[in-house]
Amino acid sequence: MEDFIKQLRDNFSTRFEDYSMPKAGIKKRSKVPGVMITQFIEELPEGKSTPDFLSKPIALTIQEGKLAIFKAHVCGDPKLDVTWGRAKGDMSDTEKFQNKYEEATGEYTLEIPRVSGEETDTYKCYATNEYGNAICTAALNVIEVGFKKKKAMEQLEDVGSGRVNKNCIRPCVRPSFVLGNAKLAKPQGESNVYPV
Incomplete structure (x- = not known):
């Protein structure tokens, strides 16, 4: 009887393994306050890591017409994909919202030239690899x-x-x-x- 139950359990888990919903992410703590890390799998392979921020972008208060620059340093293995977003607005205008990476310093930046009141928002930086993601936010206030x-x-x-x-x-x-x-x-x- 025990063998039958074991065989049934193994058959059931094998059959539905490919169709199962992804497991909920494991929340991890960063050394940098205000960074949220989610690990996608329970155990990481040796030498691999989830993304994390070494330094995160800081909140900015900028006079309209000036250049706003958010900077972030990230780490993680394998290589990370770093993107930026906004809480309320669209960032599809690549002339207005310029994503840059400086290989010599490992610094990712978001530059917003000639800011106006329309760019006042909370900006998010996302660092992602196959094992997880890290997110942090920084506010931009524009003085008109x-x-x-x-x-x-x-x-x-x-x-x-x-x-x-x-x-x-x-x-x-x-x-x-x-x-x-x-x-x-x-x-x-x-x-x-x-x-x-």
């Missing part, structure tokens, strides 16, 4: 300076043209003031409220 300049110019134009922007008025002691060469008088129908 043009918006503030444009808003200030619009407010000055409103004052200079006689249009009063309600966000740009306050009580004033004097009935008029000089802005450049233009002298502005008290607005019609307003008492003690003057453009600033």
